[in-house]
Amino acid sequence: EDKVVQSPLSLVVHEGDTVTLNCSYEVTNFRSLLWYKQEKKAPTFLFMLTSSGIEKKSGRLSSILDKKELFSILNITATQTGDSAVYLCAVFYNQGGKLIFGQGTELSVKP
């Protein structure tokens, strides 16, 4: 059965810390992996990764995919309280259609 597993499930850090969120997957017909940030309701898009070993960056956030080992990481440097959210990892099938999500990592950044 296809699955996406995220770790840790929750994390509490202090402002200024660096965090690494993990996502591993076992999915047939993999096409791409996406990271979303969910603060209250609507998940908002962060990154899409298709090629292995190429880092995507946006400000303090970065992500990389390892297609051989079937995992991705999301790094957040110099965390701020506004980074507090649930971070979701999802895999998109090559045959299109659906996203398979992990359980999410709940990040709490304390002042």
Place this chain on the structure above:
Amino acid sequence: DAGVTQSPTHLIKTRGQQVTLRCSPKSGHDTVSWYQQALGQGPQFIFQYYEEEERQRGNFPDRFSGHQFPNYSSELNVNALLLGDSALYLCASSLGTASPHAFFGQGTRLTVV
């Protein structure tokens, strides 16, 4: 440019009742997917509509049904509600079924009592 809009935002229903949730996709998008997100879990795919037909379906019972209209908006219907149907229902729109770039609405929080 309006994003994905869902209505209502919150809903309380009694076990056994039926509910209809609505979604208007982002302007220019023609594909709508529905997800159920239980508390503390990631979203789970229910089904996807394109060209007014259900194209893919997740592991949900027939109590969950949907519809897509010619203007690309969509409805999710759930019959014979169970307590376990309480969740955030998210609608996502995209351009075509092969695009991984889905934009999500704010969701409808359904509580079944």
